[in-house]
Amino acid sequence: ILNVEQSPQSLHVQEGDSTNFTCSFPSSNFYALHWYRWETAKSPEALFVMTLNGDEKKKGRISATLNTKEGYSYLYIKGSQPEDSATYLCAKKDRSNYQLIWGAGTKLIIKP
Amino acid sequence: EAGVTQSPTHLIKTRGQQVTLRCSPISGHTSVYWYQQALGLGLQFLLWYDEGEERNRGNFPPRFSGRQFPNYSSELNVNALELEDSALYLCASSLSWDSPYEQYFGPGTRLTVT
Numbered sequence: 001i002l003n004v005e006q007s008p009q010s011l012h013v014q015e016g017d018s019t020n021f022t023c024s025f026p027s028s029n030f031y032a033l034h035w036y037r038w039e040t041a042k043s044p045e046a047l048f049v050m051t052l053n054g055d056e057k058k059k060g061r062i063s064a065t066l067n068t069k070e071g072y073s074y075l076y077i078k079g080s081q082p083e084d085s086a087t088y089l090c091a092k093k094d095r096s097n098y099q100l101i102w103g104a105g106t107k108l109i110i111k112p
Numbered sequence: 113e114a115g116v117t118q119s120p121t122h123l124i125k126t127r128g129q130q131v132t133l134r135c136s137p138i139s140g141h142t143s144v145y146w147y148q149q150a151l152g153l154g155l156q157f158l159l160w161y162d163e164g165e166e167r168n169r170g171n172f173p174p175r176f177s178g179r180q181f182p183n184y185s186s187e188l189n190v191n192a193l194e195l196e197d198s199a200l201y202l203c204a205s206s207l208s209w210d211s212p213y214e215q216y217f218g219p220g221t222r223l224t225v226t
Contacts, residue, residue: 031212032212034214034215036214043202043217043218043219043220044155044202044204044215044217045217046214046215046216049212049213049214051212089154089155093212097168098209098210099157099160099168100145100157100215102154102155102157103154104154105154105155
């Protein structure tokens, strides 16, 4: 993997259902993995920053895991609510230049 | 604590003109980043400044430039505006560049080029 890739590109989920999506990144020169939530008409807001292989972070109904050896991170949302509708961005911080490399995002739409 | 601020909020310019966008980072943050989000596209990295120096730039032409002032605020300048420069320009700041710290984003400047 040369770039940070997120899948799926978009996702429609029924309110109350749980969902997850993936961020894949080059495992070389790994320093940190960031997750951001970007709601319409607002600015991106940091959800998690993870640095260690096996890291798991949780904030309310949202959690994330990290596998730096194979180069992926999962974001989970339990019991989706309409306010979870947003684009979720991940970004890998590269140790070679400390630059954030951004994925294109997963657009999540929660259907009431 | 005040967040990242940007000005102006909206701007309409004519093709060929020049524009300056401004950003004030969170107090204590030394790194400032500029991003462009054009319609239908994701976040595109433009420029990164730290301690007054340009640390890196994205794949944008030289007519996109900027600077960071001693108080860590920053300007983004775009010369010879083109229609495709119409976009939301976001500024972000972080505590330091050589750490895992997250970036904090401002509300953005919406630039329309006609």
